[in-house]
Amino acid sequence: MSGTLADMAPEQPRSAAAPAAREPGEVLLSLVRREFWEHRALWLAPLVVTALLALCAAIGRIHLDVDDATRVQGEAQRVAVFTIIQWVLAMPLYVAAMFVVSFYLLDCLYAERKDRSILFWKSLPVSDGLTVCSKMLVALVVVPLGVFALALLAHLLYTAILGTRVLIGTLPPVFSWNTYEWLRTELVMFLVTVLAVLWYAPLAGYLLVMSSWVRRSPMLLATLPLVLAPILEWVAFGTGHVMDFINYRLNGIWWLLGVHNTRIITKHGLASVGTALEALSFRAVLTSIDLWLGLVVTAALVCAAIRIRRYRDDS
Amino acid sequence: MTAVIEARGLTKSYGATRALDGLSFSVEPGRIVGLIGPNGAGKTTALKAILGLTTFTGELRVLGLDPCRERDALMRDVCFIADVAVLPRWLRVSQALDFVGGVHPRFDRTVAENFLRKTDIHMGSRVRELSKGMVTQLHLALVLAIDARLLVLDEPTLGLDLLYRRSFYDTLLNDYFDKQRTILLTTHQVEEVENLLTDVIFVNHGRVALSASVEDLGSRYQQLTLAAEQAARARALQPFYEREVFGRVAMFFEGRTPAELGTFGELRTPSIADLFVAKMQGTGSR
Numbered sequence A: 001m002s003g004t005l006a007d008m009a010p011e012q013p014r015s016a017a018a019p020a021a022r023e024p025g026e027v028l029l030s031l032v033r034r035e036f037w038e039h040r041a042l043w044l045a046p047l048v049v050t051a052l053l054a055l056c057a058a059i060g061r062i063h064l065d066v067d068d069a070t071r072v073q074g075e076a077q078r079v080a081v082f083t084i085i086q087w088v089l090a091m092p093l094y095v096a097a098m099f100v101v102s103f104y105l106l107d108c109l110y111a112e113r114k115d116r117s118i119l120f121w122k123s124l125p126v127s128d129g130l131t132v133c134s135k136m137l138v139a140l141v142v143v144p145l146g147v148f149a150l151a152l153l154a155h156l157l158y159t160a161i162l163g164t165r166v167l168i169g170t171l172p173p174v175f176s177w178n179t180y181e182w183l184r185t186e187l188v189m190f191l192v193t194v195l196a197v198l199w200y201a202p203l204a205g206y207l208l209v210m211s212s213w214v215r216r217s218p219m220l221l222a223t224l225p226l227v228l229a230p231i232l233e234w235v236a237f238g239t240g241h242v243m244d245f246i247n248y249r250l251n252g253i254w255w256l257l258g259v260h261n262t263r264i265i266t267k268h269g270l271a272s273v274g275t276a277l278e279a280l281s282f283r284a285v286l287t288s289i290d291l292w293l294g295l296v297v298t299a300a301l302v303c304a305a306i307r308i309r310r311y312r313d314d315s
Numbered sequence B: 001m002t003a004v005i006e007a008r009g010l011t012k013s014y015g016a017t018r019a020l021d022g023l024s025f026s027v028e029p030g031r032i033v034g035l036i037g038p039n040g041a042g043k044t045t046a047l048k049a050i051l052g053l054t055t056f057t058g059e060l061r062v063l064g065l066d067p068c069r070e071r072d073a074l075m076r077d078v079c080f081i082a083d084v085a086v087l088p089r090w091l092r093v094s095q096a097l098d099f100v101g102g103v104h105p106r107f108d109r110t111v112a113e114n115f116l117r118k119t120d121i122h123m124g125s126r127v128r129e130l131s132k133g134m135v136t137q138l139h140l141a142l143v144l145a146i147d148a149r150l151l152v153l154d155e156p157t158l159g160l161d162l163l164y165r166r167s168f169y170d171t172l173l174n175d176y177f178d179k180q181r182t183i184l185l186t187t188h189q190v191e192e193v194e195n196l197l198t199d200v201i202f203v204n205h206g207r208v209a210l211s212a213s214v215e216d217l218g219s220r221y222q223q224l225t226l227a228a229e230q231a232a233r234a235r236a237l238q239p240f241y242e243r244e245v246f247g248r249v250a251m252f253f254e255g256r257t258p259a260e261l262g263t264f265g266e267l268r269t270p271s272i273a274d275l276f277v278a279k280m281q282g283t284g285s286r
Helices: A024-038 A041-059 A074-108 A128-167 A179-213 A218-237 A241-257 A273-279 A282-286 A289-311 B043-050 B093-103 B109-117 B132-144 B162-176 B214-220 B228-235 B272-281
Strands: B005-014 B017-027 B032-036 B057-062 B078-081 B150-154 B182-186 B199-204 B207-213 B221-227 B241-245 B248-254 B266-268
Touching: A024 A041, A024 A128, A024 B093, A041 A074, A041 A128, A074 A128, A074 A179, A074 A218, A074 A273, A128 A179, A128 A289, A179 A218, A179 A241, A179 A273, A179 A282, A179 A289, A218 A241, A241 A282, A241 A289, B005 B043, B017 B043, B017 B057, B017 B199, B017 B207, B032 B043, B032 B272, B043 B057, B043 B150, B043 B182, B078 B132, B093 B109, B093 B132, B109 B132, B132 B162, B199 B214, B199 B272, B207 B214, B207 B272, B214 B221, B214 B272, B221 B228, B221 B272, B228 B241, B228 B248, B241 B272, B248 B272
Parallel strands: B032 B182, B032 B199, B078 B150, B150 B182
Antiparallel strands: B005 B017, B005 B057, B199 B207, B221 B248, B221 B266, B241 B248
């Protein structure tokens, strides 16, 4: 038994000493790329929606719901229609991204436990903190900014398609390009995107914690408390505070912004989307204590998700 | 040289079950150590503690670090294959190399590529398209390319056929192991790693039943095969285990000299597998 094969191993190390650590930024970049490899819906869904909208722009009709279509006369009205098209065609992209990101957050820390690949990820020198943060970064920064950029580029494509149709005469000339109003509409969308991300961050944190915590059916278990808690409160106390709270966290940002104050269709005709810059109260959202409390809660939820991933021992 | 792993009194309970019950052992650098024990002996829990994947009470230093508190620093010098088939099924081979290269400071991509070239694995394949043996080869390729000081393998060849198992261990020895590196592994297929190991640690009921270098086993343990009629006299020397095969009796002794035993029958050093069975089932086990 003496003299095993291992005794014949070389005395010297096979390779020279390597650097001690990678830069956190470099690691984070790899982690973010990884998310888009695994969750392909994150980039596929917005691209599919863009393609469908381009198709709509190519063959669809533009229907303007105003009392008197003849009012769409004059340059100002045509610019307003232009910005409305810009806004309307961007919305489906944002809605799709919201759904995809929600499903992504519910799945990102659950899937790795389900397929047991967590043991592989944990065999690499990447901290749980950085891993969990990379997922929040994808959900709250990379995808929203990516969707904003895609919507911007897609709008140029739609404009080219619609413009061509006007030129060949299959579409009435109801809109005209105006760079200033175009930029103003983009600014509205950018500001609203940023504020919406900040407002909905705690919801993202909640989904992330559920993803790291539940043993099965994250979708069901994440929605159950949101449905059961208001019902239980109503049955037990006959009050609706929980429901009001949930409603506020879901819709409060639009009340604070004062979306009801914006009028695209007025009795004087159509207003361009850029007028929302004056009508919407961005300051009311930014100075709302609820926005900042929500961000504190988000930080706590992210810490909870990190801790759960770090100390969970059921793989 | 300081020990790579120094464990003292490791204890861990899952509910009423004691997975680890005061486990103590140490692993020196440049060794290939087999952590061997029956199902539920606490091997995997011990490995998880070493890798900072679970909490425990007791003292544990791995490469001089506390695996629980200093896990992130520890993982730069430690590699592990937890089990076959833990590579995510959606991952492409090229993505696996990209990712590990992107996060691990000690990953040498060319080593992994050279190894993969010798296999049937294509860069564009997804893990879900590979056979179990190929997934293990891919994982091995990643591990070979990482310049780690400690490699931990938990049943790395479970469910693989003989050819894959043999080439797995051959590759480890030929392309990976050197005197600066340490390998700690658990396996049920003791026969296959028998001439690979430099040290064995038998674990049972969360405690160490035996810890020795393979060279020491030869001088500490003897297996005596003798005719059944001689058995009664030999029993006076207190074998810790005996079994009967084809009318002959095999007895296992600890700390007896060949001079004491040689007169009864045929004497030899027990294989690790035989010694394991003897230790687990014999009166000597706790």
